[in-house]
Amino acid sequence: MSKELAISPLLLEHVQSFRDELGELASAPAEAPQGLPGRFYADQDFFEHETKTVLKGGWHCAGRVDEVPNVGDYFTFNLLGEPIIIVRAPNGINALSNVCRHRGMRLAEGSGNTKRFVCPYHAWIYDTDGALLRATRMKNSGFDPKNCKLGEFHILERFGFIYICLAENAPDFDQSVSGLETLISEYEPENYHLVHTATEIWNTNWKCLVENFMEGYHLSVVHPETLHGYTPTGLSRKGPSGDGFTSYFANYPEDIESRGKGAPDLSEESRHRSTLFSVFPCQVVSVAATLLVSLSIRPLTVDTIEVKWTMSNYKSELDEDTVRQRIALWEEVNREDREKLEIMQQSFGSRFANGGPLAEADYEGTVLDFLHWIARQHASIANSD
Numbered sequence: 320m321s322k323e324l325a326i327s328p329l330l331l332e333h334v335q336s337f338r339d340e341l342g343e344l345a346s347a348p349a350e351a352p353q354g355l356p357g358r359f360y361a362d363q364d365f366f367e368h369e370t371k372t373v374l375k376g377g378w379h380c381a382g383r384v385d386e387v388p389n390v391g392d393y394f395t396f397n398l399l400g401e402p403i404i405i406v407r408a409p410n411g412i413n414a415l416s417n418v419c420r421h422r423g424m425r426l427a428e429g430s431g432n433t434k435r436f437v438c439p440y441h442a443w444i445y446d447t448d449g450a451l452l453r454a455t456r457m458k459n460s461g462f463d464p465k466n467c468k469l470g471e472f473h474i475l476e477r478f479g480f481i482y483i484c485l486a487e488n489a490p491d492f493d494q495s496v497s498g499l500e501t502l503i504s505e506y507e508p509e510n511y512h513l514v515h516t517a518t519e520i521w522n523t524n525w526k527c528l529v530e531n532f533m534e535g536y537h538l539s540v541v542h543p544e545t546l547h548g549y550t551p552t553g554l555s556r557k558g559p560s561g562d563g564f565t566s567y568f569a570n571y572p573e574d575i576e577s578r579g580k581g582a583p584d585l586s587e588e589s590r591h592r593s594t595l596f597s598v599f600p601c602q603v604v605s606v607a608a609t610l611l612v613s614l615s616i617r618p619l620t621v622d623t624i625e626v627k628w629t630m631s632n633y634k635s636e637l638d639e640d641t642v643r644q645r646i647a648l649w650e651e652v653n654r655e656d657r658e659k660l661e662i663m664q665q666s667f668g669s670r671f672a673n674g675g676p677l678a679e680a681d682y683e684g685t686v687l688d689f690l691h692w693i694a695r696q697h698a699s700i701a702n703s704d
């Protein structure tokens with residue numbers, strides 16, 4: 320990963336202490352895995368360093384492809400300080416900078432459909448590919464509209480999701496998730512249709528939600544009414560992982576019926592469980608026969624995130640009533656997790672928040688995969704310092 324910004328010697332020394340500790344944690348014996356100490360979730364300088372490196376250098380899920388089904392459809396959001404427009408142009412989906420090239424005004428708000436983006440400040444007009452089409456009254460001989468195209472970010476579509484990367488040089492997405500397609504292709508993730516999207520602010524560090532979503536250890540304790548009945552902790556099983564992803568299976572008890580049919584090639588085993596996976600750094604997903612829920616985590620500060628979550632339904636198999644029930648269920652599940660994470664965040668400054676032992680692979684192996692990934696990222700950043 321390339322270094323994004325120069326780092327001061329003092330900060331480097333501080334960051335080095337995190338790198339050293341990551342190296343030690345990542346080489347702990349397999350039978351005695353340890354989690355990250357509290358300072359990794361609460362230190363302001365470390366967060367700023369992560370932002371410039373691990374976060375800005377990673378691929379982030381912007382949403383589902385069918386959020387912008389028609390030419391001109393767009394939605395906007397901020398990611399790590401960058402205002403972004405996702406827009407479907409005639410030649411495909413673009414990730415444009417939502418910053419006017421004149422004096423920096425935001426061009427678009429919310430979501431909608433448009434042929435052109437007209438800046439609300441001095442009315443410069445941009446095409447959906449970012450080209451400046453018109454800048455009224457700009458008669459200076461030195462002005463060339465061709466030099467005023469909107470900034471663009473790397474973008475690609477996989478599994479029905481839109482992924483973007485803010486870095487100048489994006490890492491190879493397919494290489495980093497190599498093995499994930501084999502794991503989830505039987506679900507046909509691109510054939511799930513969007514039924515719900517919501518955005519919330521949570522007072523937690525971004526890594527806490529990745530870890531929380533990706534471990535089955537807490538399911539029966541935190542979600543006794545909502546999840547325990549069909550995905551109890553005791554049936555959690557570690558799934559495959561790769562360079563930039565991890566997964567686990569939340570199996571349903573034998574006496575529980577599968578929840579709908581889903582894709583024709585889906586095995587009985589897969590129909591009888593939810594597969595949870597994370598595309599590092601910031602996307603966590605649960606896919607089951609008929610339902611796909613994805614959370615895009617957007618770090619705002621060291622202890623605040625914006626969470627955009629989407630729910631999609633396999634080929635619209637579920638009726639409206641069932642969809643409504645599932646949305647209500649996930650709202651409650653998210654509320655239950657959020658409550659725990661927000662309390663935990665307040666403890667990370669404690670001198671006793673030293674990072675505890677992790678449970679075995681079926682319960683917290685995914686947390687260890689994530690820790691190893693973080694350690695690898697920081698080791699490669701250190702090599703480029």
Ligand code: FES
Pocket residue numbers: 419420421422423424438439440441442443
């Ligand atoms: S800032 Fe956009 S036209 Fe002036």
Ligand SMILES: [Fe+2]
Pocket residue numbers: 531532537538541542652656
């Ligand atoms: Fe949970």
